[in-house]
Amino acid sequence: MEKHEYNRMVQKYIDDVYRMALSCCRNRSDAEDAVQNTFLKLFTTDTAFVDEEHIRRWLIRVTINECKNNLKSAWRRNVTYLDELEHEPEMEDAEELELFTEIGRLPVKYSSVLHLYYYEGYRCAEIAALLKISESNVQTRLMRARKMLKEHLEEA
Numbered sequence: 001m002e003k004h005e006y007n008r009m010v011q012k013y014i015d016d017v018y019r020m021a022l023s024c025c026r027n028r029s030d031a032e033d034a035v036q037n038t039f040l041k042l043f044t045t046d047t048a049f050v051d052e053e054h055i056r057r058w059l060i061r062v063t064i065n066e067c068k069n070n071l072k073s074a075w076r077r078n079v080t081y082l083d084e085l086e087h088e089p090e091m092e093d094a095e096e097l098e099l100f101t102e103i104g105r106l107p108v109k110y111s112s113v114l115h116l117y118y119y120e121g122y123r124c125a126e127i128a129a130l131l132k133i134s135e136s137n138v139q140t141r142l143m144r145a146r147k148m149l150k151e152h153l154e155e156a
Helices: 003-025 028-044 052-072 094-105 108-119 124-131 135-155
Strands: none
Touching: 003 028, 003 052, 003 094, 003 108, 028 052, 052 108, 052 124, 094 108, 094 135, 108 124, 108 135, 124 135
16 A cells, blocks of 8 residues: 555544544543554555445444454453543534443443444444444344433433
8 A cells, every 4th residue: 555545544534433443442542552553454454445435444344343352352351440531522512522421331332333323424234234243233232222321311
């Protein structure tokens, strides 16, 4: 891959990749590691990308895999973080930030589908392909995530 093309892809997709990593990892340092590893894999891949959407999907899939690998590592299971989310993404208003924070408190399998559906704009079939689960499973997770989110917001 040419350096110019790689730099263009990093500039274009870094925000999407970081938001996805932050949504899965739930802390800044792990998310930054996942982003770095994702773009390292992009630099070394020999995948022939068809179009921009193919690149975006590939990056999100690799990011999710990096986060999963991080979450299941032995080191991760034995670490307790003192600081939860150090850096909150910038949101237009306090209500939007509160919603993003509450989504982040859901289990990863629910927060990731909500994030992909509402923040990244993917349809259920696309999310199913990205997460390698059935479309009906995506719809079920969305329904359960919305219910859990509603309950959390009513408690607050």
